Amino acid sequence: MTGTEPGAEQGRKSQKKGLCSSCGLCSIQEWPVEESITSCVFKNGWLGKREIKLFGRERSLDDPVEMRFGITLDRFTAQLKKPIPGSQWSGMITRMATRAFEEKLVEGVVSLQRTPDHHFFSQPVLAQSLDEIHSARGNKPVLSPVLYSLQRACRQGMKKILVIGAACHLHTLRDFQERFDYLKEMEILTIGIPCVDNIARSKWPWILKRMSQSPDTARHIEFMQDFRIHIRHDDGRIEKIPYFSLPEELANPGIFPPACMSCFDYLNSLADITIGYLGAKLLPDQNRQWVLVRTETGKKLLTLIETELDRFEEFGNWECRSFVQSSSKRIIESMKEIDKEYSTRRKIPVLAGHILAGVFGMIGPKGKGFAHYSVDFHLIRHYYYVKFRYPEHLEKLVPRHVRVILEEYGLPL
Secondary structure, rough: OOOOOOOHHHHHHHHHHHOOOOOOOOHHOOOHHHHHHHHHHHHHHHOOHHHHHHHOOOOOOOOOHHHHHHOOOOEEEEEOOOOOOOOEEEEEEHHHHHHHHHHOOOOOEEEEEEOEEEEEEEEEEOOOOOHHHOOOOOOOOOOHHHHHHHHHHHOOOOOEEEEEEHHHHHHHHHHHHHHHOOOOOOOOEEOOOOOOOOOOOOOHHHHHHOOOOOHHEEEEEEEEOEEEEEEEEEOOOOOEEHHHEEEEEOOHHHOOOOOOOHOOOOOOOOOOOEEOOOOOOOOOOOOOOEEEEEEEHHHHHHHOOHHHHEEEOOOOOOOOOHHHHHHHHHHHHHHHHOOOOOOOEOOOOOHHHHHHHHHHHOOOOOOHHHHHHHHHHHHHHHHHHHHHOHHHHHHOOOHHHHHHHHHHHHOOO
């Protein structure tokens, strides 16, 4: 790899350190660090027993939708009628957390705020006021120790909290709460965000400079359903970069944390409610979000804001096989190439990339089909990442449904 940021070498160093998503639990001083590590998702594997504990069963291997999206009571798309300024989308998660606090369902909200010195960097917060909850809005695409704020909640003797986190946070939290006594008397409600491809803080400025023409003014970033990256700047302008026109060096798996590349729960299946965007229709001047209600607690959280929503049914065709199939061979080969040198040049020129993205946007999967495509793409990528780089963890980390999905595409196990 060229440039100033280490690639394959950094990946080898991370492998020696083991898999860690920096969730924050083992930084807490209220209990022995060994007990936190015992509950690490990378020690216990994804889903499996944890899914059974929460739902009474694992997801059905005979249901292709449930295999991808997890167990749900309801799925739909929606947006707030009155969007919250500065939110990543319309602000549904922020509003839901605010209402839970206002209604005294919870005494505090475990979340993330931005650091004072960097818009995309995060710091854990136990929000105990409406202003603190509101200031946690928007995404922070870096590894984040969300669970560290449990220390403050414990020291204050809180009995009811809301945790907003990624899948690695919620897997570890649910295991720890069940396994040890420290949190057993605490009622914990959870809102999950779909999450892959977070970045180590040291690499984020390097990556953003290679994506954006104005990295210093970037405020929100997302890989969108139109096969482009959308970067919103501080003046409201949206910069769009086709996936296909990114510099080749950004395709290096070594720039992503090994923990993120070893994640098998993109859609945060152990949350009470998951709120993202993958299955929503992409429309101008709208910010529709995709909602997956998973538990009765999730239904209770949804009720808090239901009258404030414009609600829409899921849309789009489920089938996306040809799009996944066409990229699967390339995915497998790229996961094998641990020591490959990556060019700084763009894969294809930006104008040609926009044309290609436009074509894919017209003929490619949309709505639940795009969510299907995105889930399968990442499951395939991560399976072969672990297979070629952490083979000793393959059996433990990979849930049963992933192998069934690979077999659907005729891919080798």
